[in-house]
Amino acid sequence: MLRFLHGLNGSFIVKFLLVLIGISFIGWGFGEGVQQGFSGYVAKVNGQKIPAQVFQRELDLKVSQLRRSMGDNYSEDVLASMNIPQNLLRDKIRDILLLQFAAENNIHVANAELAERINSMDAFKGPLGEFDKNQYKMALQNAGYTVPQFEAGLRTELLVNRISDLFTTARFTNEAEIQRTAEMFSQSRNIRILRVVEADVPAPAKPTDDELNDIYQDMLSNFITPERRTVEVLVFDTAKIAPTISVTEADIEEFYDAHRDEFGEPEGRDVRHILVKDEDTANKVIAELKAGKTFAELAKKYSKDTVTANKGGELGTIYHGDMLAQFDEVAFKIKKNKISEPVKTPFGYHVLEVTNIKLPREQTIAEAKKDIKARLLTERALDQMYDAIDNADADLASGASLQEVQQSFGGELKTYASLDPQGADVNGKYPDMINAAAVLDKAFTIDENIPSTVVNLSETQKAFVNVSEVEAPRQRTFDEVRDELAEVYKRENIERAVLAKATQIMAQRKKGDSFETLVKRHKLTAPIQTIVGISRLEPSKNQMVSGAVQEQIAALKEGEVLPRVFPTKLGAAIYEVTKVEDGDIDTKLKDQVKLTLSSVMANDLFAQFQEALQDNANIKINEDQLAAAEKTVIRE
CATH class of the missing domain: 1.10.4030.10 (Porin chaperone SurA, peptide-binding domain)
Known part of the structure; x- marks a missing residue:
């Protein structure tokens, strides 16, 4: 330190x-x-x-x-x-x-x-x-x-x-520690897994009412019905407003004349690049290009841009402002088919080549007409929506209901009965609702029959929310949840029995008994599972190897067993390492470490x-x- x-x-x-x-x-x-x-x-x-x-x-x-x-x-x-x-x-x-x-x-x-x-x-x-x-x-x-x-x-x-x-x-500059850590990270391990599952233990006895009641008392808070609210949502949507708006040819011409500079295609350039970590490497790439090697070949060999490296470094057509300022300046300065000097950005050093230049071109009014009409419709619909929202907000603040506001200013009013905080109704179904997260967030923070202020559903959709009825949480009775309690009793007893048997088997494995002997002795139903190539460098995709298990396996030597049993969704598991292999340590791995x-x-x-x-x-x-x-x- x-x-x-x-x-x-x-x-x-x-x-x-x-x-x-x-x-x-x-x-x-x-x-x-x-x-x-x-x-x-x-x-x-x-x-x-x-x-x-x-x-x-x-x-x-x-x-x-x-x-x-x-x-x-x-x-x-x-x-x-x-x-x-x-x-x-x-x-x-x-x-x-x-x-x-x-x-x-x-x-x-x-x-x-x-x-x-x-x-x-x-x-x-x-x-x-x-x-x-x-x-x-x-x-x-x-x-x-x-x-x-x-x-x-x-x-x-x-x-x-x-x-x-x-x-x-x-x-961190301790080279010995970097080397040791790189060696550790490069290793991979083959493992075997022995599992004890539900079929390997006897079924639990039928629970008594006293046993179920003990579980009920322990889990009382789990058997409380959620608070439910009946939610009214008044939505203002520009998509519903736009069809009521007219845009004339004169409107389009006036807009085109006032915004002529916005219609057309600016200068575009087809650019490819090779991204490297330092200026020396960039100069090396430039030298090799001048010596006759192809851009695609060197992009694949050197570029740190994993998206474009295998595509010849091609970025496609870019326009002013698409890229970082340092990159942009050079890309629009160099001539076609010329290689740039190294360009430094926060990502590293770039070598650029412009393969094509698309000259700017102004759109005619006929070409721009569709876009202008859509833009005018959007702007006018937004203006109308915000006018309606402002008026509705004022009326609601004065005591009006959502129904009265809808009659005055439009919008679409929907009622969703008896929703829990996650949006499920009493049948466990989730009604179709625009931006349910925003609506529910507001619905469960406002008081009953006091409409909310404006809720943002999207850029073009706004709403007001009201809660017309609140159903308080209720403790479910023992009889209501008897079947659920019986299932909890069954699962808990099976899990305990599985873990106890796996722990007994683990003790025998530690004394030297092989997995094969243990499977035969205890008549286990799940086959021994083999997984190869477990490595710290890549998370395991096997559901039997969690991150915690993988980390502990990486510390074991060949022939060693994880010191405890791990409960999993597929039973209680015992892990042993059958092989440890050293991997290659390259500069990239050491840099990563x-x-x-x-x-x-x-x-x-x-x-x-x-x-x-x-x-x-x-x-x-x-x-x-x-x-x-x-x-x-x-x-x-």
Whole structure:
């Protein structure tokens, strides 16, 4: 760690780290240094307060999102076990410390950078691909954020990334460790799997009512019907509005005259390229091209662009602005069939050749007529839709119902009866609904018979949502779930029996008995399975080899057995390695290993840096406020 930091002497971040990391990391427990007397705040971080109201709002949003995302796996017990308030508070404290560090060291995100990031997000773009302020506000509203909240969060994210980027210069340079790791990664293993399955154990006895009731009491929270809501959705859709709009020949001519420069084909160039990692390699490629080798041959040999390498480096026709600025400038400067000098971009160095030039051409009004009409229809339909939405929003705010708004301003009104948070009706079916995720997200966060504000369904579809009826969750009775309990009892007992038998067999395998002997002795029904070529370099596609199993297998020698039984969907499994083969270690693998180790080092350094910030901070937690927040996670 310190040897690495010595190599970076001169940067302010390292001088700061050398001081902090010299202090042992003993943890900054939430209960330490708690003081009374700052009611209304969840915590203070170096004097900066986290208001309870802000914390509660973010907690409510996170809990609501988790409830919907967990779907059928949701239960109050699982939600309680996730320690959401504590984790949220830890994240907020981390962000505050990083923001304070950024302020102290003049690290900042300019407004222009923040705006550029927001403008680049597809979710905020209008139908023509431009940033749409109304779309921006509606998307944030549907997600539960205000504009200041979102922009503050995004600015924090950009600042955190900027600070973490300071650590990406870490480079792992221990060649012996790189070689050892590369050797380990290059190895492949052949394995055999012995399985104990349901057919290998006796069927469990029929459960008594007392046994079923014990399961029922343990799983009460699993047998609660979900909250259901009857949802009304009033949709405004430009596709339904467009047929009512007329576009005349005069309209088309007027638009064409006003936007003549937009109609036509700009200059295009057919370009091929070879992408390499450094300038020396690029110059080598240019020399070989001049010596007579073909572009396609060298693209296949050298190019790091895996999409075009086997296609002769062909990028097809590009237009100004399609590529990065450095690439674009050269591509539209060099002559046809000439090879460029090396062009540097963030991806590496490119060698370009222009194989064809398509001169710009202006479209006639006859050629542009279809596009102009479609554009005018889209723009006018959007204008009408937004006018209707604005009027509808105002009427709804004044107490009008969705039905009254539809009569006044149109739209299509649909009612979906008794939906759960995932959108299923009482029969388990999912009705056809435009952007169900956005509608349900809104429907399960608004009060009964108080219509929502505008919900963004798509660029051309907006809606208002109302909940006309709410059915509260209900505990299902023992008799209602008796069959389900019996199935749980059966599965649990079979799984226990299978695991117990597999554990007994594992003990015998460890004493030296072969798989063949064990299969015969215990009359196992599943055949011994053989899998070849298990390697760290490629995830196994076999359902019997999970990522955890694969990682542990990679550490075994020939003849060794994984030390424990693994439950799988296909039974309890025992794994043995039958062969270990060394693979080839090339420059590409070593570079990959070096990059991986460097990334691990950088992440570790950043984690230690954050821990050091916390160790040296004055952090005070208002335990009463945190406890109050915890109580809101689980519905009473």
